Each structure stands twice: as C-alpha cells, then as structure tokens.
Amino acid sequence: MRTRILALTTAAALTAALTSCGGTEAGSDEPVTISFWNTYTASNRPTVEKIVDDFNASQSAVVVEMTIQPGDVQAQKLLPAYSAGEGPTIAAIDASQVPEFASLGVIQPVDDLYESGKLDASQLPEASLAATEYEGAQYGVPMMATPTMLYYNKSLFEQAGLSEPPSTMDELAEYAKQLTQYAPGAEATNVHGFAIADSAAPPVWAALLWSRGGGVVDGDPATFGDPATVEAMGYWNDLIQVDHISPVGLGGVEADALFAAGRAGMLINGPWASAGFTEAGVDYGVAPVPAGPAGQFTIAISSNMHLNAEATEEEAAAAYDFFAHWNSEEQQTTWATSTGFPPNLTTIDEAALAENPTSLAFSKAVGARFYLQGLQQAAAIDSGVVIPTIQRVTNGEGTPQELLPAAGAQIEELLSE
C-alpha cells in the first residue's frame, strides 16, 4: 500500500514537472507511434529503412514502426486489417489501387496537408498527384514515381555494329532483329534482341500498343479490340514469332534474368532492375523508350502513401510529419542516389544526382502514362483478359484479328459492371 502511494505521488510529481518544462507540448510526452506498411522488399529496402530510421532519430515526438512485406502478402492483409480496425496508419500502395481503396472508405483525403504548406504540391510529381485524386479530393502523398526506360546492352550493341540506342520504335525493331542470334532448340544459349515480359512486370505491352495507336482501355469504348490495336499487336507478334526478338511468355523475373545474363539486347523496365544488372556485370545504358508512329509512350509507375481513414488527429499530424520528411530535399536526394529512382522533388538539382546515372537517366523519360488508370476493375482486366490474350496470340493460338475483338468486348463487359 505504501509503495503504491509512493509510486502515485512520484508519478504525479513527474507529470507536473514534465508538463511545466514541456511548455507548448500538448498532453502527454509519450511519442505517437504510427505504423507504416509497404512492399519494398527488393534492393531498395535498405534505403527505405534508412529514411525511416533517420526520421525516428531526428525527433522524439513520433515513432514510425515499419512493416515491409511482399506485395501479394500485403494485398491479402491490408483490406481485412482495415475492416478489423487494425489497418496501418500509413500504407504505401500502387496508384492503380487508389480508386478501389478510396471508394471503400479505408483511406482518407490529405488535402489539408497540402493546404498547410508542409508539402508544396507544385514540386511533386504531377502524375502521382493526378493518380491519387478521387472524386476531387487528394488521397495520397508521393512515395515513389518513375517511368520505365529502355535498358540496352552496350557490348551486344557493339558486337552488332550498333553504337546508339534506337530513336524510333521502327529502329528498335530493326536493332532487335540484328541483335537476335536464334537457333531452334538452343533456348539455353539464344540471344534475343528485345526481351518483352508479358506478366509479373511493368505492362510493357501497353507501351508497345500505345506507340502504334492501339490501347487497352484508353478511351470509351475500350480500345483493345480496335483495328489499331490489332495492327500494333500483329506488328510486335510477328517480330516475336517470326524474328524471335523475344522468347514467348516471359515473366518479369525471367526477362530480367535474360538481360542480366547478357542474352537480351534490350529490355524495358524500371530503375529497381539496375542494381541486379550492375551486380551481374552487364555493361548497359539507359535511354528513353523511343517514339512510335503514334507518339512516344512509356509506363508510369507510382506508389504513394495513404492515411488510414480511422487515424486520429494526433496520428494524422504524425503521419504528415513523416510525409514531409520523406519528401524533403535531403531524403529525396538519398532516395534517388541510392535507388536510381528519379527524385519526387522537381527542385533537386541534376548535379546532386550525378553519383547515380540511373536516377538522372530516369528523370529524363518522355511520355510516361499510367496503365488502366483510375479503374476499379484494373486487376480483373489485366490478369483476366489482357495478359491471357497476349499469351494466346504469342503462342500462336489465334491471330490478333481473331482474338482481340472478343477480348475488347470482354473488357467492355467488365467496365459496365
């Protein structure tokens, strides 16, 4: 009994002392702990951890507890966690999922962050902000935004008598043919001019279709069954099936492995792939994806941070501090130079990025465009219709003329649901 009284008095005294010297500190001195889920499991992980550690060390009011898990694991857990009231304060999700999450009401608008001046929206990637807008409100804060670029193997280019990366899509096709060394039955040693992944990778096919005036949804009605898409897919499919510029049915990991093994002349991918290529000793260059007859396009990829709809005011304020930290000049320079991603801030000088040429190269992309932007049915359209149709065509199960109109109708049906 006596000890308890003693403890209580001490606690009261301590509280009084702390409150008096805390001054402007409101309420308790306990730091606010906020959780942060993301999927940066690959080579960028140490950088993400460093930026979070720096934040936790830089102040004592907020502690960010981060959980990094593979994309499919997070996708399974996130919505059930929100509905159980156990969702993370901050979740980083792909831009394509924002309409779904916003419509479910599990994330909340962060317009007041931009209004408060903690972050200047005009210095952040426009495409990311556009992709995280839902019904007129801003639902996200940029975490990562990047285009895909054309990687090319300089040694293979030299062997084929080529010195510069292609400047048009037709040139790319021509180079790809020249780089290809194909013999049937020699899959384990063949060299392919341009490795095109059709699944588990950035949707490279979309950029190839856009460059010739085709598309997937890209309009109303969806353009996947249009004659222009049929023509575009036929063009690339001939190059694959007749000229063998790419193996058929490559997944993203396989395409990267092929390029890392020095057996692919060109590849379209994001900056995260560069670390593996450097490690494998490939002498590569990075160039913008060239323009096709219908324009210059590449795939825009962005993952953004979102605030839990049930976050308290205190947690929201803590999250805003972290958002500002992530998008500060210092942290964005770290982010860009250690990962090769372009920085989120337009204010960062090129000279600051000099130590990582990949980051600089990726900030020079032209025509970055989101795939299946703003569609709640994105997953169903992509994995249910687009990928299998491309696989059917490239495996010779039917021509684009035969398969695309029906696939386009299927997409229309999904969109009307």
Add this chain to the structure above:
Amino acid sequence: MSAPQRLLPRRSERTITATLAGPRPVPRVRVLRRSSIQRRRTRTAAAFLAPASLVLGVFVLYPMLDALRASFTDARIIGPADWVGLANYAELLADDRFWNALWNTALYAVVTAPLSVAIALGLALMLNRAVPARLLFRAIIFFPFVTSLSLVSIAWAFLFDPQVGTAAAWLSQVGLPIGNGINDPQWAMPAVMLVGIWRNIGFFMVMFLAGLQSIPRELKEAAAVDGAAGFRHFRTMTWPLLANTTMFVVVIAAIFAFQAFDQMYVMTGGGPFFSTETLVMYIYDTGFEQYRTGYASAVSWALVLVVLTISIGQLWYFRKRAVQY
C-alpha cells in the same frame, strides 16, 4: 467387434425387455446405475471431444458456414453486402474461367493422384526390404514433403526455365531440348504435375511403409509356405491386406490434388492463358486479387461439393474392401 457394435444389440434387448414387461416398473436400482454409468461415459467422451470440436468448430465449421452465407451475397472483401440469392451460382455456371479451372483441376487430379500413389507404393515395397542405405533413401524421398512447397517451386521454376534454367541447359546439352519449358502451354501442366507428384510421394510412401509393416509376419510366412512369391505374393497377399492404407492414401491424394495451388502460383501464375489455373487459384484470384469475396465463396463451395462427392465415392468403394486382421 468394436464397442458401438456391442452396445447396439444390448440396447435393443433392453428396449424389447421393457416393452415385454409392459407397465410394470423396471427394477429401479439397475436402471439408475446403468444410466449413470452411461451418463458418465457420455460426459467423459464429450470432455475428450471438446477441445478438438472447439477448434474444428471455430476454425473449420464456422468459416465454412460463413463462406456459405457469403456465397449468397455480393460481399466484397470489406464493406456491406447484399443478399443476391443464387446469382453467384448462376454466374458460376456461365463462367468459362470456372469451367476451365475445374477441368484443369480434374485433369491434375486424374494424373497426379494415381501416379503418386503408384510410385509411392513401388518405393515403399522397395524400401521395405533390406536394401543398403534404406534410411537415407527414405529420408531423401520424404524430404520434399517437409519443405515449403512455394519455396521449392521457386527452385523448380528456375530449373525448368527455358532460357536461363539449369535443367533446361543440361537437357539441351545432352540433346533433349525442352523447348519453351514451363512457358509452353503444352508443357506447363506436366511441369506443375511433376512437382506435385515429387512433393507428395514421400508422404504416401511413409504411409505405405507403415501399412506394410503392420501386416502380421505369420501371414507373410503362411503365404510363403503356400508358395506365393514375387508379383503373386504382392497381388494375393500384400495388396489386399494393404487396403486400409490404400484407402487413406487415395483419399488424401485426391484431396491434395484438388487443393493444388502453390506450385502453379509460383511457377506459372496459372498461365499461359489459364492453362494451369486450378480452382483454388481461381478462388484466390477472385477473392484476393479482385476482392470479390461473395463470388469466391461460391467457387469455394463448388470445390467443397466436388471434393465431398469424390471422397464419399472413394469411401463407399473402399468400405467394401476394408480388411481387419
């Protein structure tokens, strides 16, 4: 022979006695004692069953019934759901992707279940004899079953990769190119079947070994004295006496086959163009990629009904062949 069988005639005897005895009260003390023993037995049985029933109820029965309820709604992964009656099941019947997945699952089961049971039985017969290093062989064959299937599938995918795979490179060097490997629609299904068989034969083999070792020595000796040897010994002696083990293994093999998911998810992603998409993969895709919980529950219940029907069929078939010795 078993307890419940013995109990039955006694109970009916008592009923008959009571009926014959008419209104005359049955001796009180005996009834009380019997029923109290029975009550105590029931209580003990219930106490023993309670922990398992509780776990099964909470983690199996309740989720199954809840999924059944969800299958009649348009539930998404979160948020409110409306009752839609049989709409999900109607959609299912018209869904090409569902029928394709059902067909793939059936094909996978028809090939892998009998093959893995047969191979496991062969291995068990071989390793039940005094062969050198048989413990080592048993361990090697059993090992795949204790590994994580999704992890070893990553290794298999690399081995079979047509462009950069080790196995593919070796095979092509000895003049056996595997073409486009697991990316070829013709080869994708055989590849995932191979991994499924490789994974399960160790477990089935251990079951068969246990079965073989429970066959009484005197029966084997008697058969040997009667002149049964080699295949004849197996056909007339071992095989019939293994019936109980075979039933268990066949039922489990079929259930494993209908639950196939991991190696397809990792190695082929269900592709090319759904050629390796199984029912469980389709459930995963609709439930966790498209977040259509209601529809995914309907597909799950279709799978439950398929597995239930097959298991009942198997049990009915084997029941007549059960042996006791």
